[in-house]
Amino acid sequence: MIEKALKGSRGYWAWVALLLVLIGLGISAYARQMSLGLGVTGMGRDISWGVYIAQFTFLVGVAASAVMVVLPYYLHNQKAFSKIVIVGEFLAVSAALMCMLFILADMGRPDRVLNVLRYPSPHSMVFWDVMVLNGYLFINLISGWAVLGAEKKGVPPAPWTRPLIYLSIPWAFSIHTVTAFLFAGLPSRHLWLTAVLAPRFLASAFAAGTAILILLTFILRKVASFDAGQEARNKLAVLSAYAGVANFFLLGTEFFTAFYSNVPQHKQSLQYLYFGLEGHAPFVPWMWLSLIMGLVSVGLLISPSIRRQNSWLIAACVGLVLSIWIDKGVGLVIGGFVPTPLEAIVDYVPTATELSVTLGIWSIGLLVLTVLLKTAIAVKTQE
Amino acid sequence: MNQQRRDFLRKAGLGALAGIGAAAGMLPLFALEKTDMTVFTDKPVPGKVRWGMLVDTRKCREGCNECVVRCHHDHNVPDFGKSKNEVKWIWKSRYEEAFPTASKQFQSPDVENRNVLTLCNHCAEPPCTRACPTEATFRRWDGIVSMDYHRCIGCRFCMAACPYGSRSFNWQDPRPAVKELSATYPTRERGVVEKCNFCSERLVKGQLPACVESCAGNALTFGDLNDPGSELRKMLAANETMQRKPELGTLPSVFYII
Ligand code: SF4
Ligand code: SF4
Numbered sequence: 001m002i003e004k005a006l007k008g009s010r011g012y013w014a015w016v017a018l019l020l021v022l023i024g025l026g027i028s029a030y031a032r033q034m035s036l037g038l039g040v041t042g043m044g045r046d047i048s049w050g051v052y053i054a055q056f057t058f059l060v061g062v063a064a065s066a067v068m069v070v071l072p073y074y075l076h077n078q079k080a081f082s083k084i085v086i087v088g089e090f091l092a093v094s095a096a097l098m099c100m101l102f103i104l105a106d107m108g109r110p111d112r113v114l115n116v117l118r119y120p121s122p123h124s125m126v127f128w129d130v131m132v133l134n135g136y137l138f139i140n141l142i143s144g145w146a147v148l149g150a151e152k153k154g155v156p157p158a159p160w161t162r163p164l165i166y167l168s169i170p171w172a173f174s175i176h177t178v179t180a181f182l183f184a185g186l187p188s189r190h191l192w193l194t195a196v197l198a199p200r201f202l203a204s205a206f207a208a209g210t211a212i213l214i215l216l217t218f219i220l221r222k223v224a225s226f227d228a229g230q231e232a233r234n235k236l237a238v239l240s241a242y243a244g245v246a247n248f249f250l251l252g253t254e255f256f257t258a259f260y261s262n263v264p265q266h267k268q269s270l271q272y273l274y275f276g277l278e279g280h281a282p283f284v285p286w287m288w289l290s291l292i293m294g295l296v297s298v299g300l301l302i303s304p305s306i307r308r309q310n311s312w313l314i315a316a317c318v319g320l321v322l323s324i325w326i327d328k329g330v331g332l333v334i335g336g337f338v339p340t341p342l343e344a345i346v347d348y349v350p351t352a353t354e355l356s357v358t359l360g361i362w363s364i365g366l367l368v369l370t371v372l373l374k375t376a377i378a379v380k381t382q383e
Numbered sequence: 384m385n386q387q388r389r390d391f392l393r394k395a396g397l398g399a400l401a402g403i404g405a406a407a408g409m410l411p412l413f414a415l416e417k418t419d420m421t422v423f424t425d426k427p428v429p430g431k432v433r434w435g436m437l438v439d440t441r442k443c444r445e446g447c448n449e450c451v452v453r454c455h456h457d458h459n460v461p462d463f464g465k466s467k468n469e470v471k472w473i474w475k476s477r478y479e480e481a482f483p484t485a486s487k488q489f490q491s492p493d494v495e496n497r498n499v500l501t502l503c504n505h506c507a508e509p510p511c512t513r514a515c516p517t518e519a520t521f522r523r524w525d526g527i528v529s530m531d532y533h534r535c536i537g538c539r540f541c542m543a544a545c546p547y548g549s550r551s552f553n554w555q556d557p558r559p560a561v562k563e564l565s566a567t568y569p570t571r572e573r574g575v576v577e578k579c580n581f582c583s584e585r586l587v588k589g590q591l592p593a594c595v596e597s598c599a600g601n602a603l604t605f606g607d608l609n610d611p612g613s614e615l616r617k618m619l620a621a622n623e624t625m626q627r628k629p630e631l632g633t634l635p636s637v638f639y640i641i
Contacts, residue, residue, distance in 0.1 A: 036555060037554055038552070038554050042467075043554070044466070044469070044554065045468070046467070048539045048543060048552060106539075108535070108539070108573070109537040112534070112537075115516075119534065124513065124516040126516035126538060127516045183543075186514065186543055187544070187631040187632070188631055265484070341548035342548045343480050343483045
């Protein structure tokens with residue numbers, strides 16, 4: 001089936017070539033990091049995680065959001081999603097792959113990664129995260145591929161695919177819950193030490209993930225003449241809008257608890273991110289951009305008459321994705337380290353090397369997604 | 384030899400037994416070191432001993448850095464200055480940095496300006512070991528929170544989990560930044576985490592931690608927190624002391640007299 005990805009237009013090959021160039025750039029930056037150490041990044045003793053872990057966190061959400069098409073289609077028989085299910089599953093596969101690459105890129109000794117399996121430590125949330133992420137990748141890859149293969153042959157999918165697909169639904173919730181638990185169980189990192197972190201992760205994931213899916217359907221319609229259908233998009237837009245509402249509601253409760261209780265430790269990270277702390281305010285414009293753009297986008301998506309107009313729908317989805325990417329893919333992880341345990345305020349600026357590796361990993365993910373979707377569309381359109 | 388000293392030797396000697404197992408990978412040299420076997424009467428019992436320290440900040444001299452220098456020399460801690468790649472095991476912090484959750488309003492200027500020694504607390508409930516996915520950092524039978532540099536994958540979860548900033552990561556090759564190589568402790572590689580080990584390599588030999596030994600002002604007292612008769616426990620009973628961030632439930636084994 002994969003051979004279908006080898007036939008494509010000039011535009012397709014130009015896109016693949018561009019991704020390959022960016023991957024090459026990423027690999028050379030990673031080689032530099034490997035030879036000199038993680039000191040080539042902006043991370044340090046105080047801000048000990050940076051873009052890598054932040055991208056990982058954001059992408060776990062994207063992976064989990066496949067459930068927003070799988071669940072209605074398989075559990076509620078929503079036929080409108082028949083064409084988009086495979087897109088969701090393959091998006092999950094590529095996002096989960098990127099998550100693992102980001103974890104690897106962040107590790108000081110990636111050569112020892114198997115130690116996580118050699119010395120299983122159930123008390124560590126990382127152990128569970130590695131388990132569920134790998135499981136999720138394979139569940140989606142296997143079930144998506146098997147269903148597609150059956151479709152190619154014109155036969156119904158094998159009976160074992162059903163339970164596997166059902167399994168993927170709670171599994172999607174688990175990957176993002178466990179990812180939130182990586183952060184939410186650490187004492188003294190007060191931005192993370194909150195019970196609403198897991199629900200907020202899920203809400204922001206379903207908002208941004210479904211928005212990405214909607215945008216993907218527009219892209220596929222344009223570049224591959226494959227239309228997942230207006231109805232599917234509309235339904236997804238509603239899901240995205242309400243997930244967005246939930247996300248901003250939960251963010252609001254964080255603000256209330258921190259500022260009404262007036263407990264300094266609870267306030268400080270939020271102050272640093274949104275208002276600046278002791279003269280340090282590198283993220284303030286970004287966080288407000290994220291907040292305003294997110295709220296406006298959610299507003300646009302909620303209004304039925306606006307979300308039915310494609311140009312507004314696209315704008316709202318782009319806005320929501322960017323908003324959540326800033327919030328989760330930048331602010332949440334880095335803000336959690338400020339102030340440090342010794343009350344210092346340390347700023348973090350990613351380096352060119354770090355950003356090149358990041359871009360490289362995104363490109364690997366996009367390449368895998370491109371190849372998988374190319375195959376899927378070729379099968380679906382009987383090329 | 385006084386009773387206190389003999390007791391200390393006996394307990395520390397037990398470390399050699401544990402050392403053969405737990406630290407064999409980490410300190411092959413020391414694990415094989417000849418220890419005077421006559422000092423032990425029984426096998427190490429997990430939880431029997433809990434090493435701890437009391438820092439008397441009143442005795443700690445302003446401007447003196449003897450313990451820091453000695454520790455960092457003995458353990459081959461690289462010197463990257465105050466950069467983001469800094470590695471440190473023990474250092475001086477201002478009072479309000481060390482105790483950010485202790486009251487600071489109208490603090491006496493003396494205390495406010497006092498420098499406080501900060502190091503790993505060898506917590507009895509350490510969040511760092513809980514977060515570690517490989518048991519590369521673990522709590523030993525004698526309460527010391529130790530590192531296995533050969534197992535650590537460099538994920539830095541322990542650093543995010545430690546509420547005291549006690550851990551450092553080797554962001555770059557540490558060896559060129561070790562000024563004067565010491566034969567008392569192995570050097571580390573790039574990509575792993577390290578921190579104070581309460582001088583477990585010295586305890587095995589019946590010696591006090593390097594910082595304690597080096598302090599001319601006698602500001603540091605080391606001993607067994609589980610032994611009500613130890614000098615340390617007597618001092619804890621006789622003085623008003625503090626632990627860092629006690630509200631987190633980590634149960635630090637390092638105490639402070641302010
Ligand atoms: S002070 Fe930090 S590194 Fe030391 S035992 Fe406690 S949590 Fe772990
Ligand atoms: S950096 Fe090393 S010691 Fe720390 S949590 Fe990861 S594997 Fe464990």
